[in-house]
Every structure is written in structure tokens, then in C-alpha cells.
Amino acid sequence: MPWLFPSTECGLPYVYLAYVVFLGGSLAGYLWNYRQVLIGADQKNFKLMPWIHVIRYVKIFLQIFFLLFTNFGIWAWILLELVGSIFSVLVINWVLRKEYPWMCSVNVPAKELLAKYHILMVKTKQIFIHKIGLFVLEQTAPLVIYALVSLTMVTYYGNYMVLIGYTTTLMNVIFEGMGASIGNLVAENNKRHTLDVFWELFTSRFWVSALACFGLYLFMSPFITVWIGEKYVMGDLTLILMLATMFLRLTRSVTDSFNHAYQLFGDVWAPVVEGIINIGCSLWLGSIWGLNGILTGVALSMLTTGLLWKPYYLFSRGLKTPTKFFYYHYALLSLVISFSIIGSLYLFNFLMPINGQGVAYVFIRQSVVFMSFFSLSYLLLMSTTSSMRRFNSRIVGLIMKR
Numbered sequence: 001m002p003w004l005f006p007s008t009e010c011g012l013p014y015v016y017l018a019y020v021v022f023l024g025g026s027l028a029g030y031l032w033n034y035r036q037v038l039i040g041a042d043q044k045n046f047k048l049m050p051w052i053h054v055i056r057y058v059k060i061f062l063q064i065f066f067l068l069f070t071n072f073g074i075w076a077w078i079l080l081e082l083v084g085s086i087f088s089v090l091v092i093n094w095v096l097r098k099e100y101p102w103m104c105s106v107n108v109p110a111k112e113l114l115a116k117y118h119i120l121m122v123k124t125k126q127i128f129i130h131k132i133g134l135f136v137l138e139q140t141a142p143l144v145i146y147a148l149v150s151l152t153m154v155t156y157y158g159n160y161m162v163l164i165g166y167t168t169t170l171m172n173v174i175f176e177g178m179g180a181s182i183g184n185l186v187a188e189n190n191k192r193h194t195l196d197v198f199w200e201l202f203t204s205r206f207w208v209s210a211l212a213c214f215g216l217y218l219f220m221s222p223f224i225t226v227w228i229g230e231k232y233v234m235g236d237l238t239l240i241l242m243l244a245t246m247f248l249r250l251t252r253s254v255t256d257s258f259n260h261a262y263q264l265f266g267d268v269w270a271p272v273v274e275g276i277i278n279i280g281c282s283l284w285l286g287s288i289w290g291l292n293g294i295l296t297g298v299a300l301s302m303l304t305t306g307l308l309w310k311p312y313y314l315f316s317r318g319l320k321t322p323t324k325f326f327y328y329h330y331a332l333l334s335l336v337i338s339f340s341i342i343g344s345l346y347l348f349n350f351l352m353p354i355n356g357q358g359v360a361y362v363f364i365r366q367s368v369v370f371m372s373f374f375s376l377s378y379l380l381l382m383s384t385t386s387s388m389r390r391f392n393s394r395i396v397g398l399i400m401k402r
Helices: 012-031 036-041 049-069 074-099 110-116 118-139 141-148 151-175 178-188 191-227 236-261 269-289 291-317 324-351 359-384 386-401
Strands: none
Touching (some): 049 074, 110 118, 118 141, 118 269, 141 291, 178 191, 191 386, 291 324, 359 386
């Protein structure tokens, strides 16, 4: 800790206490909340998520209140983190006991269980390696930035990643019930229907991810300026590289979900290679181009596995369909989204030049650009892809039922 935080102004006691509190919150999921997996597999997360979000937002509100209006400062902030974790544990286990009153521990020798469910242990070990690879992919960038650039740049990068992280979390909440449904779909063993659902989910996820990334591109720099000051705004290229990484991470989730449904975890070498490419390219390119080089290295590692290997693995082992169809579809979607971005930016750079004064003008202009991109991309996808039309029909059907 003293090596990682050599010049912290608040003092190391705060750092140690915050570390212990956050570590305890993470361990709670393994020690007490592990049964939460069942409620997700049973597609009943909607019964749990409202409680979790209420606790989270009440905690954040109280933290802001204590920071602004009391003298307790960071101590109260850390204490509320601990209280929030405790309440989350209690609420999760209350909901689980209410939903599954029959669920209890069974006194069976461990050797007997291991022998009976040997395949689960094999799959668990494989998943563990994949999760470690995902951790390396997502969490090493700040350390490399600190080593090659500066601690100040880590702060600048962190400000942007906070907004990107919240947007990614929102996307995951929207699509979080997808995993169990895909498992049921694969279990039906209807290849044609499975392919139709895959293309529908992939196209809709691709489009929504593009909307999220383009929206962040338009609004993030003005928001940073209003939030913490213009000096914390980074260049357009840096922002584009961050959003490209975010886009690759969001769009690969559909492929990953289908791989999980087919239990395709055997490529344990893939996260190892991805981690090596990530760290190696980040160090090499970062030493040449600084922050932009590090972000380029992260994006390259995602391209090699998330866009090249994972789709091939799914289509050859799971869907048993030529992978070329995936790349044709990906190229078509990319072309439509690129044309929509260029068209909307060009049109409104011509109609509303970005030389107006005031926050209101910038917000209105960026909103108009975003709505034009939304409309243009939607119309083009509807006219060029049957999967987007199926997705639209599904959404309309759900709305009409209500």
C-alpha cells in the first residue's frame, strides 16, 4: 500500500480501511451470497434487483450528504460502504429464503459430491481461468498507465472510466436476464431457432452498444468540463480508443453468453494469450505513444480473442455454422453504424456549427446529433437486416401486451 500510494494526501489509514471494507464486500459474495446464482438461473433477478438498487442509491445519497454537510468526511464514506455491504448480504439471503424455503445444506461427504459432479469441477476450473483472464484484461490498464505515464494520468483516465463503467453497468442490467434464457434455448436443440435468436440478440446488442458509445462520445467531454473542469478533458483520440474498447467488450458479450450456454470453456489458452497480448502490447505501445499506446494495446487484445477467436469457437463447436456468416454480418453492421455516424456528424456540423456559446447550446446541438444518429441507424438496420426487424417486432409485441 505505501508503494502504490506514496503521495496520498488523506493518509494511509484511510487507504488500509477502504481496502479492508471493499475486500469484505467482495468476499461476501463468496461466503454468504453464492446462492444468488440460483435466482439468476431461475430468471427471477427482477425480485432481487430492486432491493439491491435501493440499498446502493440510499448508500450513495448518504455518502454525498456526509461528505458535503458533516465533518466526518471520508470516515463516514467508508463506514457507509461497510453498512451497505452488510445490508446487501441480509437482503439477498432474505429474498432467497423467501423464494426457496426448501433450500438448505445437505450433510454429504465431499469426496462423494466430487465424484458425482466431476464435470462441474472441470468446468469450474476452466471458468476460473477465463475469469482471471477477464480480470487481467480489465484491471491492468491503470497500473500500466501509472508505470509508464503518471499517477495524475491515472486520475484523468479514472474520471472517464467512471462514466464508462456506469454506462456498461446499465447495459448489463438491460441484458442481464439473457444468460438463463439462452441456456433454455440451447437445451431445446433447435438449430434454426437458435441461430435466429443469436442474430437478433447480436444485432440489437450491436446497435444499443453503438448508441451508448456514440452518446458518450458526444456528451462525455462537455460533462467532464461542467463536472470537474476543462483541464481534466482528454483528447478526442484518447476518448475514441476508450470507447472502442468499451464497444468491443459490450458486443462480445452475446458470443460469450452462447459459448457459456454450450459449455464451451475448453479454450483455456485463449485468456492466457489475450492477457499476454494485452500486457505486452500495452507496455510496448505505451512506451512509444503513452496513454494512447496503452489503450491501443488493450483494444488489440480484445480484437484477437473477442472478435476473431470466440466467434469461430462458437460457430464451429456450438452453432455448427460457417463462421464467414458472422463476419459478413459484423461487416454489414459496422458499415451501417459508420455511415450513420459520419452522416449525422456531417449534417449537423453543417447546420449547427460547434461555435455557439454556453452549455445549453452544446447540449442541444449534441442531442440533435444523437437523435439523428439514432433515427438514421435504426432505419438503415431495419431496411438491411431481418434480425433487426425481428427485434423491432418483439419490442412492439411486448409494448402492445402492456
